[in-house]
Amino acid sequence: MYPSKFRYEAPQSLDELHSLLSQYGDEGKILAGGQSLVPMMKLRFAAPEVLIDINGIPGLAYHREDPDGTLHVGALCRHVALERSALLKSKQPLMAAAAPLIADPMVRSRGTMVGSVCHSDPQGDWASVLLALGGHMVALGPKGRRSIPAADFSLGPFQNALEPDEVAVEAVVPAPEGQRFGTYLKLERRVGDFATAGVALALELNGGLVVRAGIALTGVGASNILAAEAAQTLVGRPLTEDSIEEAAQLASAAAQPKSDHRGSVAFKRHVVATFVRRGLARGEAVAA
Numbered sequence: 045m046y047p048s049k050f051r052y053e054a055p056q057s058l059d060e061l062h063s064l065l066s067q068y069g070d071e072g073k074i075l076a077g078g079q080s081l082v083p084m085m086k087l088r089f090a091a092p093e094v095l096i097d098i099n100g101i102p103g104l105a106y107h108r109e110d111p112d113g114t115l116h117v118g119a120l121c122r123h124v125a126l127e128r129s130a131l132l133k134s135k136q137p138l139m140a141a142a143a144p145l146i147a148d149p150m151v152r153s154r155g156t157m158v159g160s161v162c163h164s165d166p167q168g169d170w171a172s173v174l175l176a177l178g179g180h181m182v183a184l185g186p187k188g189r190r191s192i193p194a195a196d197f198s199l200g201p202f203q204n205a206l207e208p209d210e211v212a213v214e215a216v217v218p219a220p221e222g223q224r225f226g227t228y229l230k231l232e233r234r235v236g237d238f239a240t241a242g243v244a245l246a247l248e249l250n251g252g253l254v255v256r257a258g259i260a261l262t263g264v265g266a267s268n269i270l271a272a273e274a275a276q277t278l279v280g281r282p283l284t285e286d287s288i289e290e291a292a293q294l295a296s297a298a299a300q301p302k303s304d305h306r307g308s309v310a311f312k313r314h315v316v317a318t319f320v321r322r323g324l325a326r327g328e329a330v331a332a
């Protein structure tokens with residue numbers, strides 16, 4: 045199918061982008077990798093009057109770490125750059141595990157992490173990763189920059205907390221407080237599919253104890269779900285069979301799946317509990 049007629053703008057700077065966003069308001073849509081927006085336009089689920097392509101704006105394709113360990117991922121950093129990143133492989137095990145599980149190589153070569161979080165698809169994997177890591181998005185608008193915690197960013201399916209005249213310039217992950225462990229587990233019907241269920245696990249360990257934990261769920265609710273109680277039960281304790289089982293049960297209870305072609309409610313809850321057990325058992329091995 046062909047998309048509805050639209051006007052195309054390609055700003056070459058953030059200043060130019062802002063004047064276009066102010067001019068067009070709700071009628072304009074930002075185009076980053078186009079891997080979610082373009083299919084939606086072709087299916088006519090989205091029909092923006094103006095497409096504002098940010099790919100010509102320099103300086104947004106980075107991912108980098110500050111000296112204190114804070115990680116920044118720019119708005120034009122593609123999935124593939126994160127998949128191949130030596131920095132993530134050595135410092136960010138959860139992100140390194142998630143990146144190769146996004147879609148397929150073609151989508152990963154164009155799509156962006158920031159675009160994925162902005163898209164607010166409950167089956168998007170990066171939003172769970174950012175939630176589990178306690179990260180935030182940085183929005184830039186006419187009034188300047190503001191940080192939006194990942195937990196407040198999605199307002200529901202395909203809705204986010206950005207104002208019409210704001211662009212998300214980066215995703216930020218805070219520096220760790222201890223030894224970092226993390227993984228992403230995803231059940232997909234075939235390679236490249238969206239998650240039947242996904243679990244993002246992020247732990248920080250100090251002296252054998254969990255000092256920070258994040259657990260977030262993909263594809264089992266109307267938004268990505270932060271399983272805060274499940275994570276909290278791990279904090280201040282060593283990882284043991286008992287604490288892992290408690291977290292698995294609490295995470296499964298936090299899921300709000302619907303029965304569909306990907307599986308029943310009971311099956312998806314079972315997958316969540318199994319993934320939490322499996323992922324944390326790997327963390328137990330790291331902590332030992």
Ligand code: FAD
Binds near residue numbers: 076159
């Ligand atoms: P775009 O498509 O360009 O934009 C998506 C939305 O975000 C639009 O509303 C756009 O206006 C907005 N937006 C983008 N960037 C910004 C910004 N900087 N500021 C403000 N708003 C912005 N995703 C997964 O997580 N897991 C999968 O398994 C998966 N499988 C896929 C399979 C296929 C076949 C396809 C086509 C896509 C799949 N995706 C999957 C989606 C893919 O990851 C997209 O790349 C991602 O969701 C959106 O990133 P994008 O850069 O392509 O954004």
